[in-house]
Amino acid sequence: MTRLKGPDLLALGFMTFALFVGAGNIIFPPIVGLQAGPSVWIAALGFLITAVGLPVITVIALAKVGGAMDSLSSPIGKTAGTILAAVCYLAVGPLFATPRTATVSFEVGLAPLTGNAPLPLFLYSLVYFAVVLAVSLYPGRLLDSVGRVLAPLKIIALAILGVAAFMLPLGEIGEATPAYQAAPFSQGFINGYLTMDTLGALVFGIVIVNAIRSRGVESPRLITRYAIIAGLIAGVGLALVYISLFRLGAGSHGIAGDATNGAAVLHAYVQHTFGDLGSTFLAALISLACLVTAVGLTCACAEYFSRLLSLSYRTLVLLLAGFSLLVSNLGLSTLIQVSVPVLTAIYPPCIVLVALSFCWNLWNSPGRVVAPVMLVALLFGLVDAVNAAGFAAQLPLLLKHLPLAEQGLGWLVPSVLTLIAALIFDRLRGEPATQTA
Template sequence: MNQRLKLTDIIALGFMLFAFFLGAGNIIFPPLAGQLAGQNLLPSMGGFLLTAVGLPLSGIIAVAIAGGSWEHLTKDLPKKVSTIMASLIFIIIGPAFAAPRTGLVAYEMAVKPLIHAPSSTTLAIFSVVFFAIAMFFSWSRGRLIDMIGKLLTPVLFLCLAILAVSVFIAPQGDIMPAQQAYATAPFTTGFFEGYNTMDTFASLMFGILVVEGLRSKGITEEKATTKYLISAALIAAAGLAFVYISLFYLGATSFSIAAGSDNGGEILSIYIQALFGNYGQFVLSVIVTLACLTTAIGLLSSVSDYFSGITRLSYHYWVVIIGVICAIVANVGLSQLISLSVPVLFALYPVAIALVILAFVRNKLPNPTLSYRVVLLVSLMFALIDAAKIVGLDVSFFNFLPLFSDGMGWVLPTLATLLAMFFVGSSDESLLEEETA
């Protein structure tokens, strides 16, 4: 059997993955971060790129190394724990937060400015239409590469390229001094801003979806699957970095025309209006709608694929169920949705990061089973403490932890535990299996 893809299919695969990642948070967070970072643009952008590009790229590669499935990625964990972890992540990136946010951002930035009298009714109507379209494209998993990678993404990328070139050729202001946390801790602040894209979560799931796409093209051998999955990840990462850098610079040069803006969506809207005049809102609407729609399609497809695998309901039933829930949740409102998602992100993001790191070093660990269980448990425990601080609970007892004040109290305990696992012999694995039997 032929295990080779044409160059156009490889590019389409990378474009599809890029489009899946480039959604709501990827557009609304960088402009505001760039404006606040000001003259600290480079370190802030570096921190953001680390979590918003580097970690998702690592996540895709981890999926490839692990064999292209969630089961292979978490084979050293108890099956129930693996299922609960995957279900929580899929719920977060699916109907609870990320997927509804794509519809909300598309409405707020692409449709609302064009409506004379926007209301909760117009939001409800748009949510139904938006997620109905997403369900339509999600219906056939085998055609995702052709529909997304060869149809929607090239249009999206062309619009983004035009915007990026315009921003660098005709910046709308000078770069001002850094503000707020970006003035004192630009790198770590940018690092946490990258959390909000949720792309490390999504990478673990989108990687599996790409594997399904490869199978539809006749690629079934593990070596070929790994090669093309990594190729797609590199294309997607390059595209994301290109977009983020241009949006950060857009934000950094926006102060004179968009000072005091509450969010990156508002900054982006004002900036594009200044660049393109009367056509500005049309350009913005096309970019935002396509970006949010392609991500919604990826999320619906991956979430439905997972839950159809662990339940008796078919993939198509789950597409409808998840799509309807997303349309309902989208009416909660953008600000409320983001505020609800932050504590959950702080609790589970470190676990996803630890899982990615473990996938890279698994073959070097004397006792992978024990290592996975202990390292992930430690990362979760300390991440929950960071999350508790976010919601306002008094956790000052843990101030002695390095990086705790920056919301990274989990880092040192997790790394220390991981290093310790390199000195735990295989004999301990037999003991663990006896105790858990």
């Protein structure tokens, strides 16, 4: 029986960590730290739940079923499961996350030097996705190219930034914004959505499992064990990165008090602390972080859609990289503006699916419980999405006053109530009828 040796297992953990840490993971915590003020660690707790806890739990849930999202969504039926998987893959793939990696890395790293004009962005994204394409064409080498080369470089760069945040603080913590004064925990919780890590975990599950299998490991038990270890390594790394970036943002009020996004906070801190050399360092860090994530997303999407469509993996890699190139040139503001309500809508049913996957063996029929709770989570997630899109005035009065609606969690109470009702129904119906020959 083939087993992973220590260096391979560590490389797998580094690869998993590197796949998760993209531009969003680096730019969102500093702005949370800046805006949360004295409540930074309460907001950080909410953020860590959705940006670390849920992704790690998702990796574990997927590892238990072999890595494929199709298996995880089996209780809701093949058609609904396929639709959900396709939406998740497209959201964290060519529609939002993959193009965002190029746009953010350009605007944070190179735009201050080249200007934010369309031509420099196009030339940068062209080279960027050419590299993504070249690496993604050989998914069997991910453990070597990402786990042994790119991931360690990424970790070293993040470690330097993290140590600097604690050893070289800039000043005192400023006042919290009104939103964080009112509800710091829920604000952090919702901002954790924007990292897309839970959706990314649903996508990366198959990449992690395939990386394990590429080393000759075939035992389902060992694959599950190694994937769980990799997820835990990645989770610890993510938590350390976020905590250091929260600290960086919280202490940057004196130099970036008027910043509206984490990129501005980061740039101000690095420029103040390290000078022009720091700006170059930041550009390299963001580009490397984004590149690794883009490779993982492209590989995962191509792997999934090659099984769904009559197209080869290599053809899909080419199409996905080309489409992501086009979308990235729409600009960061447009991408974020469109992605926020979409993520607000699709996160709740995905959270429900992952959370309930650990309880299947407790019920007579998992489908009786999982399907209705996910449907309710989706419907009320859509209500939250309408609110996030700025159209709250068009909602019925009843939907405006749902419990936790002001915190963007209007889906939670209806989902819990539906879960209770579904559990009672499942217990009353008993075991599903089985056909006998």
